[in-house]
Amino acid sequence: MKYVIAGAGPAGVIAAETLRKADPEGSVLMIGDEPEPPYARMAIPYLLAGDIGEKGTYLRKSKNHYKDLRIDYLQDRVKKVSAKQREIVLDGGGRRAFDALLIATGATPIKPRVPGLDLPGVHHCWTLADARAIAKRAKKGADVVLMGAGFIGCIILESLLSRGVTLTVVEMAERMVPRMMNDKAAAMLKRWCAAKGVAVKTGTKVTKIEKSGRGLTVHLDRGKPVAASLVVVAAGVKSNVGFLDGSGVKVKQGVVVDDRLQSSAPGIFAAGDVAEGPDFSGGWSVHAIQPTAADHGRIAALNMAGHPARYKGSLAMNVLDTAGLISASFGRWDGVKGGDFAEAADKAAYRYIRLAFDGDRLIGALALGLTDHVGVIRGLIQTGVALGDWKQKLMSDPHRVMDAYLARAYA
Ligand SMILES: Cc1cc2nc3c(=O)[nH]c(=O)nc-3n(C[C@H](O)[C@H](O)[C@H](O)COP(=O)(O)OP(=O)(O)OC[C@H]3O[C@@H](n4cnc5c(N)ncnc54)[C@H](O)[C@@H]3O)c2cc1C
Structure with a gap:
């Protein structure tokens, strides 16, 4: 099998490694258009803060990592894809045939139409x-x-x-x-x-x-x-899909994929910031966060290699550290029609929690100034556990999420 991966960010790298494991004989070609070795954008803030150097952002630290895994890494840009001819065209010239293709080209920042955005500085x-x-x-x-x-x-x-x-x-x-x-x-x-x-x-x-x-x-x-x-x-991002014009791959906000991460074109998959995939909270979404890119990359690669794997959907989840104040949002934090909310706030101490329910299930949450609840809230949402009488207890005191988790998730 000839596997081609367009894009060498977290989604592309994890897909390449998974393909190597799942199909030891196949050829894996990963193409990335940035000059540095594959790196994590989410490490950039730590680089700016001086906590790490540039090498600390690299996704894999060993120099021969890709070579040792027999992953061919090519620095070039995919400028065209043909689903029909099963080939890609490169900026640097030449074409590459594929049996299975992963589009993992990420996203680009949006440039608002404001005069002066091209100025130095x-x-x-x-x-x-x-x-x-x-x-x-x-x-x-x-x-x-x-x-x-x-x-x-x-x-x-x-x-x-x-x-x-x-x-x-x-x-x-x-x-x-x-x-x-x-x-x-x-x-x-x-x-x-x-x-x-x-x-x-x-x-x-x-x-x-x-x-x-x-x-x-x-x-x-x-x-x-x-x-x-x-x-x-920092005015938002958009998926990198321009090069797919005329490719035969269906694109909305991103490349639309099913629960195997396959696009509308058989044998062509998408993962990460470029993919509009199943959303755990319902429907399809682009969730431009690294955990989604990693999950997508792994599951797409398993399916590319003929090992069927289904994706349950990505949970919208953002955790922020803003000058020492930790905040987090999960899933449908804004609730659903007819659903209940439980809320507690201590404004002076910068502490806030708001839980959103659909019936007796937790479907989303907001938390500010609370770090110990993050894993538990995520667990309650992702397991979709029926809270029963614990819902009322949480309505009275939403801070009791850990008690609710222990009582219901292991019931
Ligand atoms: C400053 C910053 C902080 C962040 N912090 C967090 C965080 O705290 N938590 C979190 O979960 N996420 C965070 N993110 C988001 C996270 O980095 C992305 O969700 C993640 O990088 C997505 O991975 P990806 O592989 O889909 O795309 P990318 O990492 O964007 O990789 C795609 C690669 O493909 C290349 N490419 C594009 N087009 C082509 C083409 N035609 N041919 C070949 N190559 C191409 C791109 O140049 C890029 O190298 C942050 C992002 C930034 C910028």
Whole structure:
């Protein structure tokens, strides 16, 4: 069997390793378009914070890892796929035939239509090249504007702060991490950031960035312009699917895959940030997080090698450390029609928990300032265990999730 993998991030690497195990005789070709060895984007914040060096971001540390596993690693870009001819076309010239193809090309940051985003000193925080450019300018005391306070924005916020910059966060939604938190939790997070010296402007848009002297001026639709020597843009991401035009593979938000991670074209699979796969909470979603990429990569590879494996669906789960305040959201944290919520808040202590139920099952949750509940909440949601009389106990005191887990999951 000839296996080809387009993309060498976590989804591609785990798929390549799984293929080697599942089919020791097959040929495995992994193609990645970045100059560095395969690395984890989620390690970039630790690199910026100075906790690790660049090598620490590499997914596999041994120099000959891929060679030893007989995984051919090619630095090139897949520019075209033909499902009918069962071949890919490379940027560097040439074509490669495949029996099974995995699309694991990840996502790219969205560049909003704001004048000035191409100026020097304006960067996304997505690649190692971005991280190097940010590190050059994010020096102690530098004025930095972070455009976007979504999940990735808030992760970057933490590492920028650790570099000692003076930070202004501009978020066009009315609250921080709007897709991860409700008003109450987001207001606590904003207050926490303000207490750490971060200026957070929610409900505010960047309208223009201009060069001024040796720095930049960031114009807003509300309030005074902000001076900056660095602007970091974190305004969402989109799946890398452009090269699939005319390929015969069905694409919506990402490559639509079934519960075996196979696309509409037999023998062509997709995994990670590029895949719109089964969502544990119902329907299909792109869940652009590394655990989903890892699960997708493994399950897609097993199916590619002829070992049927079904995927239960990815659970939307985000855990953030924002200048020391841990927050997490899981599944349908915003609830379902007719469902109940249990809530407890201690605003002064920055502690908050909100559980969402469908009948007597936990389907989602929000937690702020609580670290010991994370695993248990995830377990209760993913096992879909019927809580019975424990639902009422949780309605009275949502902090008792551990007791509920022990009582019901092992009942
Ligand atoms: C700063 C930052 C912090 C993050 N923190 C977290 C976190 O705390 N927790 C978490 O779960 N997730 C986090 N993420 C998200 C996580 O990194 C992604 O979900 C994960 O990288 C997805 O893996 P992937 O293999 O699908 O895609 P990627 O890691 O994007 O890898 C895809 C690779 O394919 C390449 N490629 C694209 N197109 C082509 C082509 N046509 N031909 C060949 N190669 C191509 C890309 O350049 C890339 O190298 C973070 C991301 C960032 C940027």
